[in-house]
Amino acid sequence: NAGVTQTPKFQVLKTGQSMTLQCAQDMNHEYMSWYRQDPGMGLRLIHYSVGAGITDQGEVPNGYNVSRSTTEDFPLRLLSAAPSQTSVYFCASTNSDRGDTQYFGPGTRLTVL
Amino acid sequence: AQSVSQHNHHVILSEAASLELGCNYSYGGTVNLFWYVQYPGQHLQLLLKYFSGDPLVKGIKGFEAEFIKSKFSFNLRKPSVQWSDTAEYFCAVESSNTGKLIFGQGTTLQVKP
Numbered sequence: 001n002a003g004v005t006q007t008p009k010f011q012v013l014k015t016g017q018s019m020t021l022q023c024a025q026d027m028n029h030e031y032m033s034w035y036r037q038d039p040g041m042g043l044r045l046i047h048y049s050v051g052a053g054i055t056d057q058g059e060v061p062n063g064y065n066v067s068r069s070t071t072e073d074f075p076l077r078l079l080s081a082a083p084s085q086t087s088v089y090f091c092a093s094t095n096s097d098r099g100d101t102q103y104f105g106p107g108t109r110l111t112v113l
Numbered sequence: 114a115q116s117v118s119q120h121n122h123h124v125i126l127s128e129a130a131s132l133e134l135g136c137n138y139s140y141g142g143t144v145n146l147f148w149y150v151q152y153p154g155q156h157l158q159l160l161l162k163y164f165s166g167d168p169l170v171k172g173i174k175g176f177e178a179e180f181i182k183s184k185f186s187f188n189l190r191k192p193s194v195q196w197s198d199t200a201e202y203f204c205a206v207e208s209s210n211t212g213k214l215i216f217g218q219g220t221t222l223q224v225k226p
Binding site: 033035040041042043044045048058059090092101102104105106107 | 149158205
């Protein structure tokens with residue numbers, strides 16, 4: 001049972017490039033989320049999904065796209081990277097959206113030059 | 114809008130000192146409350162949570178938190194900290210209506226041996 005996995009661990013992009021951050025979980029959780037962590041700002045919700053085929057926006061969705069074609073995978077796409085997207089990105093999953101523990105992946109540290 | 118505020122951004126303590134980290138939230142409805150911890154180089158993990166019942170919640174590693182509904186607070190406490198408690202601590206609030214989890218800015222705790 002690997003839990004929540006994320007790839008890559010580190011990435012450097014140039015402004016305007018696109019890329020996909022991968023997230024997978026093997027716990028059969030319905031709910032998955034993407035957060036970004038910035039110093040002094042805690043974790044901010046980017047997008048989340050309550051099940052395959054269903055996604056919704058969080059606090060800071062601009063510049064990011066998501067899709068959920070399977071229960072296991074929840075990739076985050078940066079369409080045209082900007083320096084403001086330099087951050088550490090965490091994927092999380094949980095069994096329910098009401099009071100259940102969120103399980104976090106190890107994070108992806110992204111730098112946009 | 115739902116928000117979470119952690120009053121202390123950086124706390125430095127000596128071993129055996131007592132710890133209290135403040136957390137206040139703004140939301141008028143029913144909430145679930147969490148404290149997560151991020152040890153250096155590791156990903157977030159759950160410290161404790163309040164869902165219902167006894168407002169004094171005990172978590173792992175001797176931590177506890179008290180939910181005071183009238184004060185919209187969920188402060189984290191530990192009577193005697195250890196060097197291994199050095200980490201970043203995040204308070205988080207989940208709205209029972211939306212299921213979205215909102216994090217505070219985080220508090221960095223440094224425990225000196």
